[in-house]
Amino acid sequence: MKKTSLNDIANKLGVSKSLVSLVLNGKAKQNRIGDEISEKVLKLAKELNYQPNQIARSLRLGRSETIALIVADISNPFFARMGRAVEDEADKFGFKVIFSSSDENPDKLGELLNVLIDRQVDGFIISPTIKSKEYILKLKKNNIPFVLIDRCLPPIKTNSVVVDNYNSTYYAVKFMLEKGYKKTGFITVSSGLSNMKERLLGYKDAMKNFGVRGYGSYIREVDYKNFNESVGEAVKELLLTQNNLRALFFATLRVGMAAIKSINDLKLRIPQDVAVISFDDADAYQIFYPPITAIAQPIDMMSSEAVKILINEIKQKNVKTEKTQIVLPTEFIIRESCC
Amino acid sequence: MKKTSLNDIANKLGVSKSLVSLVLNGKAKQNRIGDEISEKVLKLAKELNYQPNQIARSLRLGRSETIALIVADISNPFFARMGRAVEDEADKFGFKVIFSSSDENPDKLGELLNVLIDRQVDGFIISPTIKSKEYILKLKKNNIPFVLIDRCLPPIKTNSVVVDNYNSTYYAVKFMLEKGYKKTGFITVSSGLSNMKERLLGYKDAMKNFGVRGYGSYIREVDYKNFNESVGEAVKELLLTQNNLRALFFATLRVGMAAIKSINDLKLRIPQDVAVISFDDADAYQIFYPPITAIAQPIDMMSSEAVKILINEIKQKNVKTEKTQIVLPTEFIIRESCC
DNA sequence: CTGAAAGCGCTTACAG
DNA sequence: CTGAAAGCGCTTACAG
Missing domain, CATH: 3.40.50.2300 (Response regulator)
Known part of the structure; x- marks a missing residue:
C-alpha cells in the first residue's frame, strides 16, 4: 500500500500539486483559491488519508522540527525525568526529540553532535561533559541553536538553564x-x-x-x-x-x-x-x-525553559538573539x- | 557558514556530482572511477569537512535510519533503562531513536504512531497499552516494521520480546x-x-x-x-x-x-x-x-533483541519475514x- | 572511465 | 484564480 502523495491528489482532481499544497497548508484564502476546489481537495485528502512526507518537507524547508537532547545517561533517573519533560514541552511546539547519552565522554559528545547535525536536527539541549568546551564553541561558531542544561561552561556565553x-x-x-x-x-x-x-x-x-x-x-x-x-x-x-x-x-x-x-x-x-x-x-x-x-x-521547569529558549532561537534562526541564562531555585x- | 554539499565539491573539482557521490560512498572501484580523481575527491571532501545531508539521503532512499521507541513513560526507571539499551544497540547499526511516552493511553499511542510515520521512521519498538489492538493491527496491515516489547497482544501474530x-x-x-x-x-x-x-x-x-x-x-x-x-x-x-x-x-x-x-x-x-x-x-x-x-x-537483553529483530526486518523490508516471538527468563x- | 538526467515529495516565487 | 517550474541535496540507472 503506497502512501498517497500530493501528486496523487492533484492527478485525481486534475489540478496542480501547487494548488493542493497551498490548500492543505491552509493558504488557500491568501492565494485566492476557489472555495469549491478547496473543498474538493480537503475532502479527497481526508478520504485518501493523506499524510505529508515530513522528510520531503524538511528538505525543502531546511528544518526538521526535531531537537536532540544529549545527557550523560538517559537511564539515570534525573535525566530520565528531564527527558520526559523535554518530550512533553517539545510536543507542544510540534517538535520531536532524539535522546542520546554521552557517558560523560567529551569525544562521544562530539561524535553525537556531528551525526545529529548531519541528520539536520534543528537544535540541541545539552548537559555538557567536562572538556567539551571545544565542541560547544564549534556549535556556537556555526550558529547552531543550543541550550546548556544542568551544567554550564561559565566563561562561554551561551543559553543555559541551571539551578542555584x-x-x-x-x-x-x-x-x-x-x-x-x-x-x-x-x-x-x-x-x-x-x-x-x-x-x-x-x-x-x-x-x-x-x-x-x-x-x-x-x-x-x-x-x-x-x-x-x-x-x-x-x-x-x-x-x-x-x-x-x-x-x-x-x-x-x-x-x-x-x-x-x-x-x-x-x-x-x-x-x-x-x-x-x-x-x-x-x-x-x-x-x-x-x-x-x-x-x-525543578526538573520540569528546567526542561520546559530549555525547550522554550531553544525553539524560540530556532524560529528566528537568522536574527541574532541574545543568549539567555536562567538560574532556578531548588526546594529544600x-x-x-x-x- | 553554509554547509558544503556534493555540488560544491563537484564544482571545485570540475567533475559531476554523480562521481563525487559514488566516490564518497565507496563505490568508486565498482564503477571503475580513476584512482587519481578518487583521491582528489576524498581529499577535498575532508578539507571542506563535507557531511552528507541525511535528510536528502533519506528522501532519496526512502528510509531514515531512525526508529521510534514508544513506552508508557520514559521517566519510569524500567523504561528509562530500556531506552538507554535501545539507544546503544541501535547505535551499532547507525540508527538513531526517537523516544515517546504513551501514558498508557491508546489514543495517544495512535496519534504518536501517525506523527512518527509521517516523519518516516523506519520502524517501531512498542510497549503497547491496553486497547491498542486496533492501532497495532493497522501497523501490521500497512506492513510497517515493529516489535512489541514487555507486553504482547496474544492473539495477534507480531514480533515480540517479553519475559516469562x-x-x-x-x-x-x-x-x-x-x-x-x-x-x-x-x-x-x-x-x-x-x-x-x-x-x-x-x-x-x-x-x-x-x-x-x-x-x-x-x-x-x-x-x-x-x-x-x-x-x-x-x-x-x-x-x-x-x-x-x-x-x-x-x-x-x-x-x-x-x-x-x-x-x-x-x-x-x-x-x-x-x-x-x-x-x-x-x-x-x-x-x-x-x-x-x-x-x-533482563532489560538490556530484551532491548537489544528487540532492536535486532526490528532492524533485520527493516533491512529486508519487502521480503516477507517470519514474525519472531522471544520469551526471556528472569532472574530471581x-x-x-x-x- | 565519466557526465547528464531523472526523481524522492514537498513548497514557493513567478507568470499568466 | 490556477499552473508550470525551480530547487532542497542526494543516489542511481543509463548513455556514451
Missing part, C-alpha cells in the same frame, strides 16, 4: 550546622563540572562562615570508576576513622544512593548514628526508612534523615 | 510458600495487559497447587488514578484487617515502591512483620534496608526482605 547550586548547598549545610552537626562531611564526584564546583564551594563557604576548622579533611571526591566501591570507602573513612563525623552531605543522587547503601552495610542507623542530606531528590528518597532530606531540583525538603 | 511472567511469578510465590508464608498477598495494577495477567495467573496457580484456600481475598488490583493512595489502602487492608497476611508480592516496581512506603508509614518492619518480594528490580531495592528480594528482568534475586 551554590546557595542550595550553602543553605542545606548551614541547616546541618545549626542543628549542631559541626562535623558534616561532603562526598562528591571528582569532575570539573560547573554544578559540582558550585556545590563544593557552597559547602566550603558554609563551613568557613560557621567557623568550622579543618573541614578540608571532611571532603571526599570520588572517581567515576568503581563508583560504588569508592563511595563506600569514602563513607567508611569519614564515619569510622579519624574524624568520626556524625553527618554527611551527598552532592548527587548517585553518590547518595551508593553512600546510603554502605551506611546500611556498616549497620549504622540514619539519623541516630549519622544524619544525611542529599542533593537531588528521587522516589527512593521518599520511600527509604527513614526518608531522606533532599534538595529537589526536610525529611527525617537529618533531625 | 507466569513462571517467574509462580516460582517466586512458591518460594514464599515454602518458606512457610501460606498467607501471601498479591498487589497488582488493574489492567488487561498481557504481562499483568500472566503474573496474576502465576500467583493463583502457585497458591492453588500449594493447596491454599481462599486466596482470592488476598488479591488487590489497584487503579492507575490515585495510585499511591490506593496501594496504601491495599497494603493496610491486607495486613491489618481480616486476613492478617504476613507476606506480600508486588506485581510491579511502582506497586512495590508505593507499598513499601506505606509499610514504613504503618511502622511495620520488613521482614519481621511482613516479608516482601517484588517483580522488577531497581537500584532502590538493593539499597533499601533491608534490601528487597526481586525478580529482575533473593535478598533479606523475605527470609
